[in-house]
């Protein structure tokens with residue numbers, strides 16, 4: 268109770284009026300009416316007791332709601348790197364590192380000397396150690412930023428020589444050619460959609476060339492009468508080769524034989540490799556640049572580098588991911604199909620007597636998110652009637668599967684084992700009247 272400052276005759280706002288307030292109405296849309304109404308009623312009670320003024324009720328109700336932010340979803344789509352679901356989930360080690368980095372840290376300070384130090388050196392040292400073939404490394408905001416920085420620093424006002432078969436669209440309408448031209452570099456397209464030879468590149472390379480760009484077709488495949496020129500051959504040209512490998516695989520993975528890795532690409536002669544941090548590396552959103560020391564230094568010293576600088580939380584997550592590469596992404600990728608089968612069979616057996624028309628069937632999962640477009644991962648899924656899809660997606664704990672021919676398929680490959688109970692509970696919350 269405040270000391271008489273609240274006039275009890277002033278009226279506490281009505282529930283309907285409060286729920287019509289734009290911010291509370293927005294909260295109803297994301298959190299549900301019951302949740303928001305409970306916070307409103309609680310705030311009204313405090314006003315009636317005189318603890319807050321009537322005109323403070325709205326803010327008190329808002330303060331009683333969980334902070335706005337993304338909802339945690341269970342990825343049962345069978346797509347390991349789903350861009351719409353935030354690509355790679357961070358490992359517990361990375362999460363702990365992020366939490367530790369939230370306050371004041373030595374991100375740019377050497378505690379022994381008390382002097383300014385290279386920003387994010389833990390992450391940079393870990394990246395350099397993971398890829399000894401790289402003489403130097405740099406980290407920016409994402410894969411696109413790595414390309415923009417390379418194009419700006421090495422080819423603005425000059426030409427980037429690139430195959431017509433590698434002018435790719437990443438997704439959401441973003442096209443690499445547009446991105447590169449926005450830097451002031453000119454694209455010199457060579458070859459054809461399906462075939463580009465070393466001679467095509469050689470004929471285009473000249474005094475105007477900033478670099479030759481090799482882009483990994485990470486989200487599509489061209490098959491049939493095709494021929495691409497490997498980095499090893501491009502490296503014989505008298506200009507730097509920049510290779511956008513996309514996925515961030517640092518070393519080869521036998522499961523993904525066609526996916527280029529940073530170490531192998533540098534050994535093949537690329538001057539610079541660019542990649543994403545939140546694809547197959549399984550880390551935070553980041554753009555990795557690895558390669559020749561002089562080129563990396565030019566990028567680091569370019570004024571644009573400051574605008575693409577990564578946050579201290581990203582650096583912490585990246586360092587931790589490189590330190591412990593057994594990420595959830597790797598676990599999902601290498602999941603044993605027999606173990607996946609046992610997990611979904613257990614769920615089916617626990618669904619009750621009617622079984623909810625659930626079946627356990629073999630299926631195929633994919634890497635997704637700009638990686639290994641042709642690779643099929645053997646999986647087993649819990650197949651439910653399609654009508655489960657919407658309630659599972661919109662429930663208290665959203666579970667996302669994929670709908671195929673009238674069935675909702677739930678693939679546990681990307682669901683942490685300790686979340687199987689949550690999947691089961693979510694399915695059981697859907698009324699089972701069929």
Ligand SMILES: *Cc1c(COP(=O)(O)O)cnc(C)c1O
Nearest residue numbers: 409410411483485512513543637
């Ligand atoms: C994913 C991808 C990009 C873009 O990387 P972001 O981290 O999403 O910015 C660029 N090139 C290739 C080949 C990719 O696969």
